[in-house]
Amino acid sequence: MEYILLGGTILNSFGGAIIIGLFARLSPQQRAEPPDYAQYRLFTAGAAFAFAAIYLYLFLHPEYAMPFLVFGMCLKFWAFVVSLFAYICYALPARDFISFGLSNFVFAVLFAVYLLYPFRPA
Numbered sequence: 001m002e003y004i005l006l007g008g009t010i011l012n013s014f015g016g017a018i019i020i021g022l023f024a025r026l027s028p029q030q031r032a033e034p035p036d037y038a039q040y041r042l043f044t045a046g047a048a049f050a051f052a053a054i055y056l057y058l059f060l061h062p063e064y065a066m067p068f069l070v071f072g073m074c075l076k077f078w079a080f081v082v083s084l085f086a087y088i089c090y091a092l093p094a095r096d097f098i099s100f101g102l103s104n105f106v107f108a109v110l111f112a113v114y115l116l117y118p119f120r121p122a
Helices: 003-024 037-060 062-089 094-116
Strands: none
Touching: 003 037, 003 062, 003 094, 037 062, 062 094
């Protein structure tokens, strides 16, 4: 069951790497984003890596999972809702909805299963 936490580690690490990779592929002169977009992307990537580190810690110390995973589960459900809203109302590309929104939904459900599973360490 703790491998769900390891999956969260991998998902968030991959997400952070994608954000950094997409940010790094164009020089500042080639990008058309607003000037503060770089700050947003770097902060978001850092947050993804921080969550990856926490999920790894919880994988190694599952007895501390309960309070944090409630927050993580809610945040992942929120990521899904925001992505669904952007997909329906703002034409977010299906690829982005699937890779971010649906992947977060899957892990939100897995975290809920983990939290409700009766045989996890106390």
